[in-house]
Each structure stands twice: as structure tokens, then as C-alpha cells.
Amino acid sequence: MRRHGWSGDIPRNDEEAAGRILDAARRAIDDGQPVTISTVAQSLGITRQTVYRYFPTQEALLAATALSSIDAFLDRLAGQLGAISDPTQAVVEGIAYTLEQLSHDRYLRLVVEPGKASAFTAGVTSDVAIGFGRSILQRYDIDWAAAGFDGEKLDGLVEFMLRTLQSFIVDPGGPARRGDGLRAYLSDWVAPAVRARAETPS
Template sequence: MARRRGWGGSPPENDEEAARRIVSAAVDLIARTGAEISIAEVAESLGVIRQTVYRYFPSADSLMRASAIASVSDFLDRLTARVSGIEDPAEAMTEAVVFTLAEVPRTPHLGILLSTTYSNATPDGLTSEEAQTFGMAMIRRFDVDWEHYGYDEASLHELVEYVLRTMQSFFVSPGTPPRTEDELRRYLRRWMGSSIIAQSHPAM
């Protein structure tokens, strides 16, 4: 029971609830500050010691990424509205990437999810399980018949990895000066879009 002491006088019933409450506290802190936060800040907000948080999340980066995944549902709803009715996979993905890159400065959790600069994160973070989950959640919101265009589950995961890497490059280095949305849309449609539709010809 030692791991559940504190918690503002209301300890969680089990480990699953404890992890959810830690993530929720991190989400609230990020929303208020719009910036990176520490394990110590999350622990203090819950009335527990840092070691308690570390029992569930081995690093600040793992906690931040879990928090990002838990808090991007509103973004995904807005993305769905943006790509609604677009059935062409290249067009849908182009619009999704343009929208996502525009939203990063306005959505701290999204920036943390896609950033490699937080804490001890490495470039491999963008292909982490959390980032892949985010990417798959994105493309499953599209009105695209992926199977019709030759995509199975394995190739969809590869597509997500490719698109995450593409977004990461623009997130880290948007260019000088950065492209406008229309310029970025034309660029992505020409180069990324051609790769997406090259998977195969639509099924007859």
C-alpha cells in the first residue's frame, strides 16, 4: 500500500487508476503552462513523492508522451472535420499534415508528442508506440478506403512511420522562411502524395 500514500487523501483503488490519475495531472499541468513539465511537478500536484510517479512511468518523456496521447482527442475531432469527404489518400494525407503542422504551436500536447527535444528524447521517439498510436488514430479518421488503394495493416503502419518522419522534419526545421500553407500543400502533394499513391493502383 506504500505506493498509494498521499494522493490528496484519496488513494487510487489500483495501479490502473493510479496511472490514469498521474496522466491526468500531467495533462492539466501542460494545459496550464503550455510548456514542458517535470516528474517533480506532477508528483507535487498529486501529493506524492517522485518515486511514486516513477513506479508507473520510468521517465519524464514516457509520461509526457502518454499525456499527449490522452489529450489529443479534441485535435483528432478537428482533424476529422478538416479531411471529411476527402477520399483520395494523397489529398487526405496532405491536408492532414498541413493541418497538424499548423496546430503544433497552438496545441502543447501535440508538440510534445511529435517533438524530439523534450527531456532525454531521441529521434526514435517519433516512431515510439505512442506516436504510432497517434498516427494510426489520424489515418483511421480519413474517409479513405485504404484497402482499395492497396494498403493492408502492415503497410498502413509503414505509411504512418513515413508521415511521422515527414512531419518531424518540418516540425524541427520549417525552413527559412517557412512555407505558407498553400506552398506547403503543393510541396507535400507533389512529393509525399506521389509516394502514397505509388503503393499500388486502385483495385478494380
């Protein structure tokens, strides 16, 4: 790590340096300011090259900032839905609740809505997107392996959820399905697919 800049307060290691960069980006987002490599570097008293050392593009910086800030959403998800024990209901509620929270959580929007900072920028099968999907499933008190989903099968379930979620974000419909109507639709079409796959031997 380079030993200059940082307004005289040098980070102890690369992990702290990256953390400070993400903190600066979050402050800009919270203040409603544009987040660019230049503005983040200036706020920390470092060069743009230093930021690029940890985040090679502006898109990478924005995506990392968003993903590092969705714990609040995942905690709400756990509090709201953590008691669900049926895997099919968990998938339905996971998709529905995520869609409902989009209008309330700016960091969640950065993760999943189409755009330069989105986890879906590289596609729903990217490591970032799959990691986000797994985070949703892991908030449930469900033994996914015992429920018929382990290894590649669990990855397939995550991908299926993300593709469904993305389709609703890109085209919510007119009028958009909400509340009980959204859950009824997901229960009619998504839940049977999840149930059938759980019953299929790996």
C-alpha cells in the same frame, strides 16, 4: 498498488492512479508550470517513487500526458478533413493540417516537436510515433485496405508521413511553406509516391 498517500483519497486501481497522475501533469501544463516527477507527486500527496511506478522516467510521463491529450486535435482533424475520400489527398492534408496546428495546440507540440516529451524522441518508427500516425489516418472515412494499404504497407505509409512531418518540423525552410504553397509542394512530391505505392501489389 500501494495503499497510502494520495492525500487520503486512495485510487481504486492502478488505472485510476495513472489517470490522476496524468491529470495532475495536464493541470501543470495548462497553468504554464514545469512538469516534473517531484511537482506532480507533491500535488497529489504521493511520493516520487509512486509516480515512477507508473511512469519510469519524466520523459515517459510527459509523452504519456501529451498523447493522452491530443483527442481535441484529432477531433478537429476529423471535422476539417473527414470527408476526404482520396488516399493521396488524405496524406497531403494530414501532413499539412498537422503542421498548421502546431502553433495552436500545446499538446500536439509536445507529441511531435523534437524534445524530451516528444513521441519522436525514440524515433519516428517507435510504437508511440506509429500509433500517433495511425490515429491521423483513422480519422478519415477511407477503407485503407481497399485503397491498397494494409498490414505492413499501411505501417510503411504511416512511417513515410511521419518522416515527412518530422523533416518540416526540424527544417521548415526559409521562408517556410504555408497554406496553398505547402499543399502544392506535398501534392507535387508526396502524393505521387503515395499513389504509386498504392498501385504496387503487396
